[in-house]
Amino acid sequence: MTARARLEVDPIACDARGLCAELLPELVTLDDWGYPIVHDHDVPAGLEGLAAEAVRLCPTLALRLERRRVVRSQPVAHSSAGRP
Amino acid sequence: MNAASTGLSELTYPALRDSVGLPRLLPDRAAGGPATYFEHLARHGQLPGCGRDLRRRRQLIETVEQAGLTGRGGAGFPTAKKLAAVAAERRRPFVIANGTEGEPASAKDKVLMAREPHLVLDGAVVAAEMIGARRAVIVVHQAVREIVDAAAAERRSAAADRVQIEIVTAADGFVAGEASAVVHWVADSVATPTRTPPRLSERGLDDRPTLVQNVETLAHLALIARHGAPWFRGIGTLAEPGSTLVTLTGAVRRPGVHEVEIGMPLAAMLDLAGGASAPPAALLIGGYFGTWVEWDAVAGLPFSVAGLASLGARPGAGLVAALPIDACGLVETARVTRYLAQESAGQCGPCVFGLDSIACELGALAGGRDFDLSKLRRWLGQVDGRGACNHPDGVVRMVRSALDLFSPEIDQHTMGWCSGTRASSVLPVPPRPGRSP
């Protein structure tokens, strides 16, 4: 089952408040300094609600959920942060 | 062009298009100082433009693609792809020539701008015409600002360019050379990297598509526009054609900047600098974000992406530093890492705190004090890729290669010994407050 959303952290805005790790321990753990490591950016359908809540509650607005548009059965790869 | 008819007696070499080999960017010149505009034109001829002709623009970009030019700022991204991406955007773009060279040991960009400023300016102008930009901002190191100003003034009085050229002094600091940091510096006088989505080719300076290109890349571009792709491919390798500037430093007799063809064996490159001043144990290749490699393993290898891949190294920003056998690689690495940690832009937690922790642990290792290798490796894993730019990634790469290559030395240090007997250090690190002189 292909995930329909992708969880991304803006490292500049992030201030290690830790709410995301509380809400999504399946996807996010904290490093030795309290900053979130997203193991798997693909959010399973069952966790989408929690992910949306984490995005809403993040005190510094550092978390975002990027929606993918699914065309027929093939997911269209969205533009992500590639650095040329 | 007859030397007598131009009255410039020191120009006795043939026009560049007749010679496919070296030198290309940095010719031997009898007189010192920068090439004047007339000297530049006498040697290279007029810069072909394309103005508003869309077909001609596309042709030029195709020529660059056929030439196979890649970025000389460290990332090695195909230049034609970048040009095409920016040209495809609808809004009017900007060109930014990146001559910041925040790498303290690297000098190639400064030397290029000090000696051939017009090549760089040509490149900026032709790149601007290729993508439909009207303005080019040239970001130059403080040391060469005057020279580039004078060159730009020469061109203005000759009404040489349809593109408006602006000169800006680069910011100090290691991260100031990162592409988004340069854009940020030009826009807001703050030299810190910004979030990468959106890409600079889509939204950069003034929210417009921005082409950020290293000054050496632009110099090559200026020559490709004149002499074409087959000429450019005349030297170098099939996969990586052309010449490149390298800074040879560390334990070599005559440190300096040289122009070499890509694929030149490393041992021969060191001979250009007079050879090693002491038997080399290892080389740091690419820059302070590069990789440590063993001398015996790398001496016969060609200096190219393909050639160095087997050792996990890349040509990068063209820095090759020789570590002599009497120096300690761990001490050098620890010092450079401490410098790089201090040079963090301070925006992202994992970079600020992680690099600091890593630097402290490395310092303990280098100093023969208690250290925890597994903690160090864990931190390297946690910091890699966790910043807004690739500053932490570069440090991690360099440190990991040091831990791999110098592992016998690590055992020594664990027992309180160090095989380094050298009193002075090899790799230069600017004194605090962390600014390049």
Add this chain to the structure above:
Amino acid sequence: MSAAVATGTQYLWFISRGSGLVLLALLSLVFVLGVATRTGSATRRWPRFAVAELHRTLSLFAVAFLGLHVVTAILDPFVSIGWAATAVPFMSPYRTAAIGLGTLAVDLGAAVLLTSLVRRRLGHRVWRAVHWLAYLALPVAFIHAIRAGTDLGVWWVAALIWGSAAAVLTAVLARLLSTARNPAAPTALEPGPRIDAGPKPQEVHSR
């Protein structure tokens, strides 16, 4: 309280006073929870996101009490305050200063609340700048309660007001101490142990 016979309209006055009291205690709790989101250590039973969510929910709850408090006061026939005074401070003919402070607190609080509702659109910096107004709105609300309130003689009313004030002051102190200990931005790095500054970059020559 006197044993006066309560007429129908006196209920409006009672409800206004009562809801004002609840509102003050509620806003104090919202304030404390807001500070706790930022500085408090999270526990297993009270993780940060729960504190944040409660802060948000209770603030919306407080809006309901505010509506009740203001509307009943305006509708009460014994005092003339006027609808203008709900939004513009110092417009009430009855006890202009005391009521005006209440209006001021509402205006400041409204700015805090409305910006929070559109936080994502405004961006973190703008939202944060306006949110600091909460530190002004609450003391103003307290002064309004003391000057416009009529029940401070009752012991439990006074206890509630001063107790809430004490809780708020404790929270403010905790916030100040937290900033002193852990500044919002990473601190400048220590230079670290000296390992030899290294030679100056050499003069470079080209071939």
